[in-house]
Amino acid sequence: MADARSEVLARVRAALRDRPTPPEVPRDYERTGDASLALLAERVAHYRAAVHEVGPDELVPLLARLLAGKRIAVPADLPWQVPGVTWLVDSPPLPVAALDGADGVLTGCAAAIAPTGTIVLDGGVGQGRRALTLLPDHHVCVVREDQVAGSVPQALARLDPSRPLTFISGPSATSDIELDRVEGVHGPRRLEVVLVRAT
Amino acid sequence: MGTRNPVTWLGSPAFPEAARTALADTQLRRNLRNATTTIRGRRAAAVAELPDWERLRRAGEAIKDRVLAELDTHLERLEAAVTARGGVVHWARDAAEANEIVLRLVGDEREVVKVKSMATAEIGLNEALAAGGVRAVETDLAELIVQLGDDRPSHILVPAIHRNRAEIREIFRRSGLAATGDAPRELAEAARAHLREKFLSCKVAISGANFAVADTGSVVVLESEGNGRMCLTLPEKLITVMGIEKLVPTWQDLEVFLQLLPRSSTAERMNPYTSVWTGVTPGDGPAEFHLVLLDNGRTATLADPTGRQALRCIRCSACLNVCPVYERTGGKSYGSVYPGPIGAILTPQLVDDPHDAQAASLPYASSLCGACFEVCPVRIDIPEVLTHLRARVVSARGRTAESVAMAAAAWVFGDPARYERAQRLGSLARFLGRDGRISRLPGPGAVWTASRDAPVPPRESFREWWRRNRG
Incomplete structure (x- = not known):
């Protein structure tokens, strides 16, 4: 008997004996859209996440206010210096128990999608590994205005699929009971998105 | 080979008989009517928000048809890309072979965590693991409800849709999960507390896949609760079981499906979490990644030029929520993990046995009203396939x-x-x-x-x- 790989591929080829023509994919759907912070803020808030919008100079004071006195996990390359916070730096990697016990986590992001209220993390600068933003119960994520895409196609075009990606649209939720969405299951139960205007 | 396909449940009666029993259950009908009415309204609103919805559907249809027309090439490309990034690809002709592969990969571990997956439900993986001494812990809330209730799933997206909050609280109570009340929030909290320790300690996780990108080897899982992220990120070893039809050719193609799927399934602009990973990434997530490519009747389905469109399915479950038959009989009457209109055309084709009376009864579980085709994000003409399969049943049986x-x-x-x-x-x-x-x-x-x-x-x-x- 042939090995499974050869046999499955042979079955596929036999099944396609009628030589179906691969159709051209019509790409006439919308590629662009509203990339405004206002739309992103509205859509993120719709998921019952907290949203703040600040100018570049107001970011650090806001973060200091949000995180004051807390134990916050951060990637080693976080680009902001915020006073008054106990930092749990993920270098060397923190054990899961330490992440689980943190009050929250602060990161940046790789991109955001305004019409769907989505932020995307790719493990790049200021984002850390995936577990970092998963185990703490409170995720504070900073989004720069130039990172916001106006559509799903525009966002995907900016992302590198070879990196581990996490698309986040609101706090963890479930619709499993009577198909009714409730927030707060295994992922962070509180998501706080900080939008930073370009100027 | 030659063993029965576990996509249908052993001992299930044919659809008419099962439906008659279900119709007498007024609690079930009330639960289903409430849930499907809610989700129908929301889906309609989520879809109406996109002016290009019909164009996205046509693109989704064409992308999936391209995949199917060149499936062998795309599978080989996916395998090469996953392997190049440190993943290991396995091939399984049928359920038994897939289960053997997974059991072998689990190794000495006695407990594994699982993300909700139709492919693993289809092959009866949990039962096969249990027979091999391995306990599979379902971490999706609805799957957990089904597992703890020793029940069967009745919906593709929300397997416990036939249960209301009071029944769920009672199932939890009997399994030692204390919920402070029967509000969905309180039940979710009880599940969180129950599963937390499992996530933090399990060494092996098992998942399915919503999509895999042939070009890049990237695998995609959409979810809501974060249990998926836990399973895909924390364990040392990740085993993903995926039907061979789940491919898209390029990264760009995902831009269509990341719009079609969330709005069609949970009626959201975007589901809370979508994870994408490509092979293994040192220092981030599992050090070992295995991808099991599953046939289990898919190539038999592909061989039918009319029936093969069922393989475009992205398991959104919109067709269940609009189906007048499903709403009245519930999912379990279909005797398969794939219920509703899509199940009525997919299950008998995966079974691929014209003498299986239960599977052969499924194409008749429809009034051919066409609502399923209207909502299908990849435009599967379910009524067309239903009538085609009915003809196949009739010609296989002679005079009925x-x-x-x-x-x-x-x-x-x-x-x-x-x-x-x-x-x-x-x-x-x-x-x-x-x-x-x-x-x-x-x-x-x-x-x-x-x-x-x-x-x-x-x-x-x-x-x-x-x-x-x-x-």
Whole structure:
């Protein structure tokens, strides 16, 4: 008997004996859209996440206010210096128990999608590994205005699929009971998105 | 090979019999009606928000048809890309082979965590693991409810849709999960507390996949609760079981499906979490990644030029939520992890056995109203496939009760005198009917009323009335 790989591929080829023509994919759907912070803020808030919008100079004071006195996990390359916070730096990697016990986590992001209220993390600068933003119960994520895409196609075009990606649209939720969405299951139960205007 | 396909549950009755039992369960019908009514309204709103929805559907249809037309090439490309990034690809001809592979990969671990996955439910993986001494812990809330209740799934997206909050709290209580009340929030909290320790300690996780990108080797899982992220990120070893049709050719193609799927399934602009990973990434997530590519009847389905469109399915479950038959009978009547309209065309094709009476009954579990096609994000013409499969069932069986009934009807309709005699005979049925319904017709008519009530015919036919008044 042939090995499974050869046999499955042979079955596929036999099944396609009628030589179906691969159709051209019509790409006439919308590629662009509203990339405004206002739309992103509205859509993120719709998921019952907290949203703040600040100018570049107001970011650090806001973060200091949000995180004051807390134990916050951060990637080693976080680009902001915020006073008054106990930092749990993920270098060397923190054990899961330490992440689980943190009050929250602060990161940046790789991109955001305004019409769907989505932020995307790719493990790049200021984002850390995936577990970092998963185990703490409170995720504070900073989004720069130039990172916001106006559509799903525009966002995907900016992302590198070879990196581990996490698309986040609101706090963890479930619709499993009577198909009714409730927030707060295994992922962070509180998501706080900080939008930073370009100027 | 040669073993039965576990996509249908052993011992399940044919659809008409199962449906009759389900229809008598008023609690079930109430739960289903509430849930499907809610989600139907929300999906319509989520879809109406996109002016290009129809164009996205056509793009989704074309991308999936491209994948199917060149499936061998795309599979080989996916395998090469995953392997180049440090993943290991396995191939499984059927359920038994896939289960063997997974059990071997689990190794010495006695407990694994699982993300909800249709492919692993289809192959009966949990039962196979249990037989091998491995406990699979379902971490999706609805799957957990089904598992703890020793129950079967009744919906693709929300397997516990047949349960209301009070029933769920009771299932939890019997399994030692204390919920402070029966509000969904409190039940979710109980599940969180129960599963937290499992996530933090399990070494092996098992998942399915919503999509895999042939070009890049990237695998995609959409979810809501974060249990998926836990399983995909924390364990040392990740095993993903995926049907061979789940491919998209390029990264760009995902831009279509990341819009179609969330709005069609949970009626959200975007589901809370989508994870994408490509092979292994040192320092981030599992050090070992295995991808099991599953046939289990898919190539048999692919061989039918009309039926193969069922393989475009992205498991959104929109067709279940709009189906009048599903809403009344529930998912378990279909006797398979794939219920509803898509199940009625996918299950019998995956089973690929014309002599399996239960699977052969599924293409009849429809009134052919067409609502399923209207909502399908990849435009699967489910009514077309249903009628095609009915023809296949009839030709495989030769003379059946229905074909005899239809031949009798043709004989009666073919002659006016015979037709009128039959009508007068039919009006006798008034004496049989209670509450204006007939639950059992005599002769060939019994085939019709075996699964439905017939309205009582009028005392006087139109032809009789016409002759009396105008003749």
